Amino acid sequence: MAILQAQHLTVSYLRDGRHTALAIDDVSVTLDEGQVLAILGPSGSGKSTLLRAIAGLEVLDSGRVLWQGDDITALPVHKRGFALMFQDGQLFAHRTVAANVAYALQIARMPVPEQRVRVAELLHLVGLDGFGDRRVTELSGGEQQRVALARSLAARPRLLLLDEPLSSLDRELRERLGRDLRRILVETGTTAIFVTHDQGEAVLVADRIGVMMDTHLVQEGPASEVLESPATEEVARFLGR
Amino acid sequence: MGGDRDPVTRIRTAPSTVIATVLGVGLPLAFLGVFFAWPVAAMIGRGFADGLGGFAEVFARPRTVRLIGLTLAQAALASVICVVLGLPVAHVLYRLAFRGRALVRALVILPFVLPTVVVGVAFRTLLRGTPLDGTFAAILLALVFFNIAVVVRTVGSAWEGLDPRQEDAARVLGASPARVFLTITLPRLGPSIAAAASIVFLFCATAFGVVLVLGGTKFGTIETEIYLLTTQFLDLRAASVLSVTQLVIVVALLAVVGRVRGGTQRRAAIARRARRTDAPAIVAAIVVTAALAVPVIALVERSLRTTTGYGFTNYALLAGTGSRNALVVPVWVALGNSLTTAVQATLIAVVVGLAAALVLSRSPRRPIARRALAAFDGALLLPLGVSAVTVGFGFLITLNQPPFDLRSSPVLVPIAQALVALPLVVRTVLPVLRSIDPRLRESAAVLGAAPWRVLRDVDLAVVARPVLAASGFAFAVALGEFGATSFLARPDRPTLPVVIFRLIGLPGGDNFGMALAASVVLAGVTVAVIALVERLRVDTVGAF
Numbered sequence: 001m002a003i004l005q006a007q008h009l010t011v012s013y014l015r016d017g018r019h020t021a022l023a024i025d026d027v028s029v030t031l032d033e034g035q036v037l038a039i040l041g042p043s044g045s046g047k048s049t050l051l052r053a054i055a056g057l058e059v060l061d062s063g064r065v066l067w068q069g070d071d072i073t074a075l076p077v078h079k080r081g082f083a084l085m086f087q088d089g090q091l092f093a094h095r096t097v098a099a100n101v102a103y104a105l106q107i108a109r110m111p112v113p114e115q116r117v118r119v120a121e122l123l124h125l126v127g128l129d130g131f132g133d134r135r136v137t138e139l140s141g142g143e144q145q146r147v148a149l150a151r152s153l154a155a156r157p158r159l160l161l162l163d164e165p166l167s168s169l170d171r172e173l174r175e176r177l178g179r180d181l182r183r184i185l186v187e188t189g190t191t192a193i194f195v196t197h198d199q200g201e202a203v204l205v206a207d208r209i210g211v212m213m214d215t216h217l218v219q220e221g222p223a224s225e226v227l228e229s230p231a232t233e234e235v236a237r238f239l240g241r
Numbered sequence: 242m243g244g245d246r247d248p249v250t251r252i253r254t255a256p257s258t259v260i261a262t263v264l265g266v267g268l269p270l271a272f273l274g275v276f277f278a279w280p281v282a283a284m285i286g287r288g289f290a291d292g293l294g295g296f297a298e299v300f301a302r303p304r305t306v307r308l309i310g311l312t313l314a315q316a317a318l319a320s321v322i323c324v325v326l327g328l329p330v331a332h333v334l335y336r337l338a339f340r341g342r343a344l345v346r347a348l349v350i351l352p353f354v355l356p357t358v359v360v361g362v363a364f365r366t367l368l369r370g371t372p373l374d375g376t377f378a379a380i381l382l383a384l385v386f387f388n389i390a391v392v393v394r395t396v397g398s399a400w401e402g403l404d405p406r407q408e409d410a411a412r413v414l415g416a417s418p419a420r421v422f423l424t425i426t427l428p429r430l431g432p433s434i435a436a437a438a439s440i441v442f443l444f445c446a447t448a449f450g451v452v453l454v455l456g457g458t459k460f461g462t463i464e465t466e467i468y469l470l471t472t473q474f475l476d477l478r479a480a481s482v483l484s485v486t487q488l489v490i491v492v493a494l495l496a497v498v499g500r501v502r503g504g505t506q507r508r509a510a511i512a513r514r515a516r517r518t519d520a521p522a523i524v525a526a527i528v529v530t531a532a533l534a535v536p537v538i539a540l541v542e543r544s545l546r547t548t549t550g551y552g553f554t555n556y557a558l559l560a561g562t563g564s565r566n567a568l569v570v571p572v573w574v575a576l577g578n579s580l581t582t583a584v585q586a587t588l589i590a591v592v593v594g595l596a597a598a599l600v601l602s603r604s605p606r607r608p609i610a611r612r613a614l615a616a617f618d619g620a621l622l623l624p625l626g627v628s629a630v631t632v633g634f635g636f637l638i639t640l641n642q643p644p645f646d647l648r649s650s651p652v653l654v655p656i657a658q659a660l661v662a663l664p665l666v667v668r669t670v671l672p673v674l675r676s677i678d679p680r681l682r683e684s685a686a687v688l689g690a691a692p693w694r695v696l697r698d699v700d701l702a703v704v705a706r707p708v709l710a711a712s713g714f715a716f717a718v719a720l721g722e723f724g725a726t727s728f729l730a731r732p733d734r735p736t737l738p739v740v741i742f743r744l745i746g747l748p749g750g751d752n753f754g755m756a757l758a759a760s761v762v763l764a765g766v767t768v769a770v771i772a773l774v775e776r777l778r779v780d781t782v783g784a785f
Contacts, residue, residue: 103411
C-alpha cells in the first residue's frame with residue numbers, strides 16, 4: 001500500500017500579475033514507505049513545483065494528495081509533518097547552527113535538554129560534530145547543506161522533500177555528499193522525494209526515478225529500468241541514451 | 242606642467258575632473274553654507290548669547306519641558322502605530338499579486354504627498370463636533386495618516402526583496418503562520434522596520450503644519466512652539482534654545498537612520514497569490530486603506546456643501562478675499578504665487594541636487610576623500626530633519642544685512658523651499674547614479690568618449706527620468722511647504738498654504754468653506770503632479 005499518493009496535480013502560476021501559465025499539468029506520483037524517488041528533468045520542467053505542491057506550498061488548481069489513504073490536500077503546510085530542503089539550504093541566517101537544527105524541535109515543544117541531545121546526534125549524523133555554536137554565515141556551501149539536511153531530519157519527518165540539494169556544490173563535494181545522503185536516508189529509513197537535473201545524482205541517491213518534461217511526468221519506475229529503457233525519444237535524448 | 246618629465250611616472254588627475262569636482266561639491270556646499278548653515282548657526286549663536294544661562298532659564302519653564310515631552314511622546318506613539326498598521330499593508334501590497342495593486346499602492350502613498358496644511362484642514366473638518374476635536378488623539382491620527390506610507394514603502398520594498406523560501410522552509414518544518422512571522426520574517430525585516438520607524442519619528446518630531454492646525458495652543462511640538470515664540474511672543478532667545486534642542490535631537494536621529502539604512506537592494510521575489518493564511522493581513526490592509534480614504538473624502542464632501550445643499554459656492558468664493566477681508570489677495574492669485582515659487586524652487590533644488598549627486602556617486606580610492614564624501618552626504622540629509630521653521634527664522638536674522646540683504650526680496654521663499662526639497666532630489670537621483678556599472682563609463686571612455694561626453698552619454702542619460710521624477714516630487718514638496726514659507730512669504734505675495742492657514746485662523750462667514758475649497762485645489766494640483774511622477778516609474782522616489 002502506497003504511503004503517498006499525489007493524484008492529478010495541476011498548478012498554474014501568475015505571469016505579469018494577470019495571465020496564468022501551467023507549471024505542472026495533471027501529474028500523479030505514488031511512493032512506498034522508506035523509498036526514495038528522484039524526480040529528474042530539465043530546468044523549467046516543473047519538478048520543483050511538483051515538490052512544492054506535495055509539501056502544500058502551492059495552491060492546487062486541481063488534484064489531491066493522500067497520505068496513508070487520508071486526503072491531506074486541505075491540511076496546512078505546517079501540520080503535514082514533512083520537511084523540505086532547498087538547493088541553497090535557506091538556513092536562518094539570524095540563528096546559530098544548533099538553533100537552525102533545533103527549529104522544528106522547538107516547535108514540537110521538546111524539552112531543552114532533549115533538544116540538545118538530538119541536535120548533537122544530528123550534527124554527528126551529517127558529520128559536523130561540534131559545529132553547534134557557529135554562525136551559519138561562516139560555513140562553506142557543503143557545510144551549509146549538511147546543516148540544512150540535519151534541520152530537515154530533526155523532527156523525524158514523515159516525508160523528506162529535497163529540492164536540488166546538491167546542485168550548488170562542486171563536483172567532488174557533490175558525489176561525497178550524495179553518498180552520505182543515501183546512507184543517511186537508508187539509516188534513518190526516511191521516505192523521500194529528491195528533485196535533480198543530474199541523472200548521476202538520481203542513481204546515487206534514489207530507488208526510483210520519475211522523469212518530468214514540460215509540465216508532465218512522462219515516465220516513472222525503478223531507477224535502472226528508466227535509464228535502460230526510456231519511454232520516449234525525448235526522455236532518451238535528455239538521458240543521453 | 243613639467244614637460245620634461247616622463248608622463249608615465251606621474252599620474253595626476255585631469256584638470257577637467259578637478260574642475261568638475263570643485264563645481265559639484267562647491268555649488269551645493271556654497272548653497273547649503275549661505276542658506277542653511279549660516280542661518281542655523283546664527284540661531285545657535287543666539288541661544289548661547291549669554292552662555293548657558295539662556296538654556297537654564299528656558300528649560301526651567303514647565304511649558305518647555307511639557308512640550309519636549311509631548312513632541313517625543315507623540316513621535317514615538319505615531320511611529321509605533323505606523324509600524325503596526327503599515328506592516329500588513331506592506332505585506333499585501335509588496336508580497337501578494339492581485340489586480341489593481343499599482344492603484345492601491347498609489348492610494349496608500351497619497352497621504353504622504355498631501356500638503357501638511359491640507360491634512361490638518363481635512364482632519365479638522367472630519368473631527369469637527371466629535372469628542373476628538375482638538376485632542377492629542379486627533380494630532381496622532383493625522384500624523385499616522387500622513388506617515389504610514391513611509392512604513393509601507395520602506396518595509397514593503399525590503400519585504401519584496403526577501404527570499405520567500407526561508408518562510409517556506411519554516412512552514413514545512415511545522416511552524417504555524419504566526420510562528421513563521423515572528424521567528425523568520427520579523428527578524429529579517431528588522432533593519433527596514435527600524436529605518437522606517439526612525440524616519441517616521443523624525444517627521445513626527447518636526448511636524449509643523451498638521452500640529453499647528455490641529456493642536457491650537459494646548460498641544461504642540463518643539464517646532465510649533467518655536468513658531469509661537471517667534472511670531473506671537475517675540476521671545477527670540479527661547480526660540481533659539483528650542484531650535485538648538487531640536488537640532489540635537491534631529492542630528493542624533495539622523496545618525497541612527499544612517500546606521501540602520503544601508504541595506505542593499507536585492508532582486509524582488511515574484512509576488513504570489515493570496516493564501517487562506519493571508520486573510521488577517523488582507524482584512525487589516527483593507528481596513529487601513531479604507532481609513533486612509535476617509536479624511537480625503539470628508540474634505541471633498543464638506544468643500545462642496547453650501548447653505549442650500551451641494552454646489553460650487555465655496556469654489557466661486559476663491560476669486561475673492563474672504564469674509565471680513567481675511568486676505569490681501571484673492572485665493573487664485575495665491576495659487577499663481579505658489580506655482581511660480583514652486584517652479585523656481587524646483588529649478589534650484591534640481592540643479593544643486595544633481596551636481597551633488599554626481600559627485601556623491603563617485604567612489605574615490607583615497608580613504609580621506611571617501612570619508613569627506615560620506616560627510617558631504619550627511620550634510621545634504623540635514624535639511625530634511627532640521628525644522629523648516631528654524632530655517633525660515635534663521636533667514637530672518639541673517640539675510641537682512643549686506644552682503645545678503647534679501648529679506649524684502651521674493652527669492653527667499655523659493656530658496657527655503659528648495660532647501661526642503663534638496664535632500665529628496667539627492668535621495669531619488671543618487672541610488673540610480675550609484676547603480677551604474679563603472680564598466681559602462683569605462684567602455685565609453687575606451688571607445689573614445691571624453692570625460693564630459695561620458696558624463697552626458699552615460700550618467701545624464703541614465704538619470705534623465707529619475708531627474709524628471711525628482712523634479713515633480715520637489716515641485717509637489719515646494720507647493721505644500723508651509724513651515725519656512727509662513728515665516729518668509731510677504732503679506733502681499735502669500736502662497737496657497739499660507740492663505741489656507743489664514744482662512745482657518747479666521748473662521749466665520751465664508752472663510753472656513755473657502756479654506757476647504759482651497760485645500761481641495763491644492764491637494765488636486767499636488768496629486769496631479771505626483772500622478773505624473775508615478776507614471777515615470779522611478780522606484781527611488783520617496784525612498785530614504
